[in-house]
Amino acid sequence: MTRPVQQREREERSTTGPDEREGVQHCPECESDTLVTSADGSELTCEDCGLIVEERLIDRGPEWRAFNHQDRQSKSRVGAPTTQTMHDKGMTTSIDWKNADAYGRSLSPEKRGQMRRLRKWQERIRTKDAGERNLQFALSETDRMASALAIPRSVREVACVTYRRALAEDLIRGRSIEGVATSTLYIACRMEGIPRSLEEVSAVSRVDRKEIGRTYRYIAQELTLEMHPVDPKKYVPRFCSELDLTEEVQAKANEIIDVTTEQGLLSGKSPTGYAAAAIYAASLLCNEKKTQREVADVAQVTEVTIRNRYQEQIKAMGIHD
Secondary structure: OOHHHHHHHHHHHOOOOOOOOOOOOOOOOOOOOOOOOOOOOOOOEEEOOOEEEOOOOOOOOOOOOOOOOOOHHHHHHOOOOOOOOOOOOOOOOOOOOOOOOOOOOOOOHHHHHHHHHHHHHHHOOOOOHHHHHHHHHHHHHHHHHHHHHOOOHHHHHHHHHHHHHHHOOOOOOOOOOHHHHHHHHHHHEEEHOOOOHHHHHHHOOOOOHHHHHHHHHHHHHHOOOOOOOOOOOHOOHHHHHHOOOOHHHHHHHHHHHHEEEEEEOOOHHHHHHHHHHHHHHHHHHOOOOHHHHHHHHOOOOOOHHHHHHHHHHHHHOOOOO
């Protein structure tokens, strides 16, 4: 006796792989297209007739529930994901500095000495040669500078990958580790569109601005990196925020930059000085005057630079001083 058609269809759907069932858009019973997924994502149900169209889907989440960060950390059974910001990509273990067991009880003096020796050997075996020691120091230096500059984690990853490429191409030879690490961080900021000037990067670095610029140009050329010119408008929001200026001044500064850039005044000029001059001009036009000294301190440029760029911009805008 032939089985009912609907029963055979259900059996075929239950034996069909998940890849074959992904295209289900209508209910096979009532031809309705109002399909609803359950809260845990394990079932696809027709809202009209109640038929379970798909079931036993893979739930990729954990089997436990957590309601705060501390509870989530205590229940998690896996470590942090791999990252390029560590020389071993976070694959090795680390021994905690606290002299306490899993229950929070203090260790005996003998155990403390044993844990101290284990930490020492753990640090030694994490780097097997001079190349890894170089990488460990450079990446820690990059992380320190990125924290001081409030640079996002994604940009730090780009900086560390660039340093790894420079190390693999033997571009570090004859140059300081700090200089190359600072240069790769500046390169990452340029590539990801993060407004950080060379003066700001050199302020948190242990090398001078001249060496950073020279190393930056060398690495960008050797690794054939596409470095686009910095847009002065990216500095405007941060500078205006530090100067407590309104959005009206910010919009006027962007307008000044757009108009004067179209006339070719930006070519060969420092983007930070150009943005600072536009902000100074906009503050005068919007009756929120700031002195050249205040704007220069925020933008880390000289007052002479602001005066020169300011005169060029108001002349191009057709405004009389």
